[in-house]
Amino acid sequence: xxxxxxxxxxxxxxxxxxxxxxxxxxxxxxxxxxxxxxxxxxxxxxxxxxxxxxxxxxxxxxxxxxxxxxxxxxxxxxxxxxxxxxxxxxxxxxxxxxxxxxxxxxxxxxxxxxxxxxxxxxxxxxxxxxxxxxxxxxxxxxxxxxxxxxxxxxxxxxxxxxxxxxxxxxxxxxxxxxxxxxxxxxxxxxxxxxxxxxxxxxxxxxxxxxxxxxxxxxxxxxxxxxxxxxxxxxxxxxxxxxxxxxxxxxxxxxxxxxxxxxxxxxxxxxxxxxxxxxxxxxxxxxxxxxxxxxxxxxxxxxxxxxxxxxxxxxxxxxxxxxxxxxxxxxxxxxxxxxxxxxxxxxxxxxxxxxxxxxxxxxxxxxxxxxxxxxxxxxxxxxxxxxxxxxxxxxxxxxxxxxxxxxxxxxxxxxxxxxxxxxxxxxxxxxxxxxxxxxxxxxxxxxxxxxxxxxxxxxxxxxxxxxxxxxxxxxxxxxxxxxxxxxxxxxxxxxxxxxxxxxxxxxxxxxxxxxxxxxxxxxxxxxxxxxxxxxxxxxxxx
Numbered sequence: 001x002x003x004x005x006x007x008x009x010x011x012x013x014x015x016x017x018x019x020x021x022x023x024x025x026x027x028x029x030x031x032x033x034x035x036x037x038x039x040x041x042x043x044x045x046x047x048x049x050x051x052x053x054x055x056x057x058x059x060x061x062x063x064x065x066x067x068x069x070x071x072x073x074x075x076x077x078x079x080x081x082x083x084x085x086x087x088x089x090x091x092x093x094x095x096x097x098x099x100x101x102x103x104x105x106x107x108x109x110x111x112x113x114x115x116x117x118x119x120x121x122x123x124x125x126x127x128x129x130x131x132x133x134x135x136x137x138x139x140x141x142x143x144x145x146x147x148x149x150x151x152x153x154x155x156x157x158x159x160x161x162x163x164x165x166x167x168x169x170x171x172x173x174x175x176x177x178x179x180x181x182x183x184x185x186x187x188x189x190x191x192x193x194x195x196x197x198x199x200x201x202x203x204x205x206x207x208x209x210x211x212x213x214x215x216x217x218x219x220x221x222x223x224x225x226x227x228x229x230x231x232x233x234x235x236x237x238x239x240x241x242x243x244x245x246x247x248x249x250x251x252x253x254x255x256x257x258x259x260x261x262x263x264x265x266x267x268x269x270x271x272x273x274x275x276x277x278x279x280x281x282x283x284x285x286x287x288x289x290x291x292x293x294x295x296x297x298x299x300x301x302x303x304x305x306x307x308x309x310x311x312x313x314x315x316x317x318x319x320x321x322x323x324x325x326x327x328x329x330x331x332x333x334x335x336x337x338x339x340x341x342x343x344x345x346x347x348x349x350x351x352x353x354x355x356x357x358x359x360x361x362x363x364x365x366x367x368x369x370x371x372x373x374x375x376x377x378x379x380x381x382x383x384x385x386x387x388x389x390x391x392x393x394x395x396x397x398x399x400x401x402x403x404x405x406x407x408x409x410x411x412x413x414x415x416x417x418x419x420x421x422x423x424x425x426x427x428x429x430x431x432x433x434x435x436x437x438x439x440x441x442x443x444x445x446x447x448x449x450x451x452x453x454x455x456x457x458x459x460x461x462x463x464x465x466x467x468x469x470x471x472x473x474x475x476x477x478x479x480x481x482x483x484x485x486x487x488x489x490x491x492x493x494x495x496x497x498x499x500x501x502x503x504x505x506x507x508x509x510x511x512x513x514x515x516x517x518x519x520x521x522x523x524x525x526x527x528x529x530x531x532x533x534x535x536x537x538x539x540x541x
Contacts, residue, residue: 004360006165007107009061011211016055016077019207023048025205033350037490042352042380043196046087049356051093051204053084065524072103082387083358090195091357092141092382096130096201098127115166119156122149122170124380139184141197147177148205167209190450231274239423243270243287252284253302262301269293271497325369325424328410329377330387332531334496335407339414344375351532354381360388364399371398371423375410375432379403379467400427405467406439407529408496408539433521433541438492440465440483441537442476479537481514488519492540495522498529503536511536 023030023044030044046270057080061068078101081094103121111117126145130136151173152166160166166489180187181195188195226303253259259282266273270288284304286296299302326344330336336346345367347355364372372392377386389399400423404410413430421429445460451469456462463471463479473479484495501509515524529537 005113005165005214006109007070007111008109009058009068009070011113012070012073012077012104013058014206015064015211016051016058018211019204020048020051020055021354022203022207023051023200026141026200030196030200030203033193033199035121041184042087042354043089043200045353046090046201046380047093047197047204049353050081050085050090053356053358054078054081054097056080056092070107070109072497074101074104077101083356083361085384085387087380087466088383089141089200090354091127091387092132093195093201093204093405094387095128096125096145096204099128102128113163113455115152115156115161115163118163118166118170119149119152120211122152125149137185139181139188140195141201142178142183143184144174144198144201148201150173164209164213167212171202171205171209174198174205177489179204187452190452193445229327243289244396245288245291245294247284247286247288247291249284249295249298249304251298251302251304252280252286253282254280255302258301262297265297265300265326269297322422323369324371324373324418325367326373326375326414327360327363327367328375328414329381330410331377331407331534332498332500334528334530334531335411338527339410342414342417344414344495349378349381354378354384357384357388357391360385361391364392365386365395369397372400373413373417373427374399375413375434376401377403377404377407377410379405393536398423402431402434404434404439405539406437406539407498407531408439408537409434409437411496411527412437412539437496437539437541438466438487439539440453440470440487441534442479443534469489476504476535477510480507480511480538484515484538484540485518487538488522492519492522494539494541495519495524496539496541497524497526498531498537498539499526500529500531500533500534500535500537502532507536 016480027048027299030047031042032044034043041353057076058073061073061076078094078098081090081097085091085094100121103124104233107117108394122145126149127143129142129145133142136142137145148170152170155166155169160169177278178194178198181198182193183485185195251259251262263273266284266286266288269290270286273286282302284298286294295304326339326342327347328339328344329347329349330339331349331351340346345363347359347363349355358496360374364374374385376382382401382405385401389401392399399407402413404413413434416429417431418426418429440463442461442463443457444458447458449456451462452474453469453472461473461479463473463475463483465483471479471482473482488495497511497515512524512526513521531537
């Protein structure tokens with residue numbers, strides 16, 4: 001029987017390799033969906049590198065002694081994807097692959113892949129994709145995943161049980177949902193594009209359909225083709241916000257619905273909720289005022305044990321029980337050197353390439369500290385940092401991730417870091433410093449596009465404030481000054497300028513002088529960041 005129609009590690013291997021090949025072919029096109037007009041789009045690259053890690057993990061199962069069990073290969077694919085996940089889309093893809101792995105790993109080798117198995121596999125993948133996101137947004141990769149599962153379910157309900165027919169319908173449903181994403185997100189409509197993550201998932205689903213059908217070419221539209229142990233299931237809040245107790249325990253429960261219900265109860269009780277696990281074993285962390293209620297919620301879901309309740313009262317000033325370190329993502333050699341001088345572990349990110357879970361986890365471990373604060377310096381790296389942090393927590397390291405969305409917010413947080421303070425106090429202080437720092441940046445449009453502030457042409461200077469395009473111009477210096485003037489109009493005491501590799505000598509000289517002349521009460525700090533693509537990044541505190 002052909003490997004494309006039965007459960008086997010060869011089937012898993014073929015799908016992983018086909019998905020990687022097709023994502024490689026589509027990589028640039030997918031990047032282009034979110035690369036313009038701002039040249040930092042990397043969804044295609046993130047998905048490709050995530051899938052590459054999944055592929056390598058599957059290959060590692062073959063040790064020269066014959067074909068491994070399908071369950072081993074399926075779990076390896078999910079584990080590899082998680083450890084190699086890059087960006088939000090990569091994290092979600094890793095959870096989608098974990099969902100398919102959950103179903104495949106539960107089937108005996110040689111069992112025929114019928115339509116009902118395909119439907120269960122896609123439904124589990126979509127469920128875990130949504131659960132991986134604290135605040136799901138429609139019009140994204142999540143919508144595409146759900147549409148594929150729903151299309152498969154409709155066909156099965158109509159009595160069709162042929163695997164090829166079901167998976168073909170699922171792939172078609174995914175493409176239809178992808179085409180509709182601009183009607184769900186205004187930013188996509190304005191840009192005239194479909195969601196990049198969703199398009200990448202269509203590539204992966206087309207590859208799956210091709211392997212199931214045993215055909216040489218993927219079944220989807222050609223134009224659309226161009227990676228665990230206990231991954232994060234949900235994270236409702238990332239920061240301690242004041243409840244009196246930290247409650248942690250392991251939970252034995254085979255009732256997934258009961259775990260979902262428990263998570264809802266804990267969400268209502270407090271914050272900093274993390275529920276990770278699977279296969280009947282869950283690890284739970286939450287900050288609450290009523291510790292007893294948190295344990296009672298677990299008892300309704302299963303058997304909690306190794307219960308640990310810690311009072312979150314601030315420790316006396318000067319306590320130094322733990323060695324604490326920072327881990328920061330940097331995008332240029334200048335800021336890497338600057339943060340390295342204060343002892344931070346550095347994770348350098350190349351142009352248009354976010355760091356992976358494994359890279360961040362490696363940096364957390366390499367600082368050899370009992371307590372670690374991670375500064376992602378980019379909103380798209382935050383989800384990856386959270387996954388790495390949870391992996392490190394399971395190894396006994398206390399880790400917090402501060403959601404810095406720009407290098408200037410990371411610098412602001414690092415500036416107030418106090419390793420001698422209580423951990424929670426230090427995290428709160430750094431979080432406040434980062435949150436109080438407004439950030440802006442300028443770059444060059446990579447192509448013509450319609451933006452939220454009007455049309456731009458290739459080569460135009462784009463000014464972004466807090467991640468959104470706020471200005472379009474032809475002169476780099478003028479756009480930077482306009483951004484700073486607008487930000488300082490509502491107040492500010494400190495201006496930070498991080499100069500990129502493409503900032504010219506004239507801008508390096510004139511911009512600080514202009515700031516000091518026009519805003520004499522604002523302290524100005526200039527750093528040579530050396531980052532590509534972004535000639536100037538500024539922060540106002």
